[in-house]
Amino acid sequence: MAATRRPTLADVAREVGVSAKTVSRVLNEDGPSSPETRARVLDAVARLGFQPNLMARNIRVGGPDTTVGLVVPNLGNPFFGTVAGGIEDAIRERGLTLLMGSSAEDAGRERQLTDTFLARRVSVLMVVPSVDADHGHLKSQRAAGLPVVFLDRPGSGIAADCVVSDNRAGTREGVAHLLGKGHRRIGFIGDIPPKLYTRRERLAGYRDALVHAQLPYDKALVVGTHDEAGAAEAVRRLLALPEPPTALFAANNIVALGAVGELARTGRAHDVALVAFDDLPLAGVLDPGLTVVAQNPAELGRAAARTALARLDGDRSRARTVTVGTELVARGSGELGV
Amino acid sequence: MAATRRPTLADVAREVGVSAKTVSRVLNEDGPSSPETRARVLDAVARLGFQPNLMARNIRVGGPDTTVGLVVPNLGNPFFGTVAGGIEDAIRERGLTLLMGSSAEDAGRERQLTDTFLARRVSVLMVVPSVDADHGHLKSQRAAGLPVVFLDRPGSGIAADCVVSDNRAGTREGVAHLLGKGHRRIGFIGDIPPKLYTRRERLAGYRDALVHAQLPYDKALVVGTHDEAGAAEAVRRLLALPEPPTALFAANNIVALGAVGELARTGRAHDVALVAFDDLPLAGVLDPGLTVVAQNPAELGRAAARTALARLDGDRSRARTVTVGTELVARGSGELGV
DNA sequence: CTGAAAGCGCTAACAT
């Protein structure tokens, strides 16, 4: 089948017997046009299956493209998927489209993606920063009027808007929940690398709770890992300590999966208390139900979109950080005796 | 802060004292260039922070834009997120970028998204079709050389490539697993509307298994619902029948959540067997472990990308359907006595 | 109400 050339404005104009500009006027409801020409133009458009070339339009108009560039670590993680959904909800009504890519937490890939997005002249750039990424190169873009929003974690080397969960307060609340049940030795299983923003904040919340309860910080109770198997191993190590913890705090959903699994396999699920950061689908069905500090990823996305749209509307105030609250959802696993 | 105009090729050319075409040549490694001009051009590019305008380039070159348009029902569903991740993996090395939107299973929104993507002259269009959507309008696009791939479900009104899970065989295997344990009355909890492709195929697999076991099809055992609460209600109704089923098949992950929850709450988790279509994160940790027919969403995405890239490379053979296999993961819940 | 000409930023096709 021959690759027929797509019809252009000129084709439609020729078909109708008017100038290209007239067709453009009708389609964009720019300037006036007689009802009759209007009808004939629309008819020809439908007949030819004409679709205006948005790229050509954008290049002429000169403004940014009607896209929002979004970089996340991993598209398959429902947390980031839901964030993206929240963003899309908020930008759709403004006629903006989402351009997405995943960095796999790699600074180089992140840079490559943001460069591509910049070359596409996105209207807004949103990034979940990778650990070692530097964002100094975005300064000039921001200066030139491009809204830049960091999601889930702050960017580095640049003052830009940022939307994050209240990791510290959320963790403090989760750990306080365990302390309230009488636990005095609480293990913390966190991310790797320790310098990851969310890990740092959550660990800070853990320490806050200990300080408030006038308990010492014992670094033997703090372990870092980055996958499910590692988390299982971490649980084993913690419970094998001379003075083992009676409760555990799993600082993210991956680690939580590993911890829940290990406790279940070793028959200690009703024996060791557990609270996790970030909710999971079957959390309420487990026995005992998994108590979590739930984040609000959709709201994270919506807040980021709101911030960016305000910038597009001319808001030139200084960069701000929006903190989205978390919610402790008690389902039982945090209420086991010491 | 003044919105400084972005530098263009001409700006770089002026800065260096060469023609725009020379700069273009250096940047695209087109034609020859003396090492010296090359160095000076690259220097000026870096100094000015020049980034070529991809849209302008594309419009001149005339080909499609280097983007892949993808419509999914819901970005937050990890199944579709993982599909998207698989696609991205496969297209990145070709320099293609993902343009995404969610339809919320609404034909109108789906159409709006595909129209936007077409106006952007995407290189490839991938769609998870909404139930009532018609795709006749894509015929001319396909004829004009645009690769169109339907994902997870076939499109309607057009012959185009399609990549789906083996819903029927997978369900047959899952139900056969239950039959093998001696169950003779097996409830089926499926999607709404019944005409949804995946629902139909899975129901067909269920019937296949019954036929093979020479058991009658009892439509009192088949219920449709579309959310977790509905699934819980469906379980209650099925178990309240005069001759209740001794096993259940949950035809998707949402329904599975509801079924697992209801069985757990009513203390019948060890009493009623259960197999679900599509895997879930904590499935292995439940007691009993949830037996599932696992799909392979990443492979679904990669296969779709492979098909589309082959089309871009000139494959003009007739539209084909790629079926991605499923895997029965037995974890216990399917092995409970009758 | 409509059209002609110019030009957005870039590259193909021909010079030189």
Add this chain to the structure above:
DNA sequence: ATGTTAGCGCTTTCAG
């Protein structure tokens, strides 16, 4: 090895 001209598909600007 580099420059010139023309033009991608559209809209702006200015005339009618």
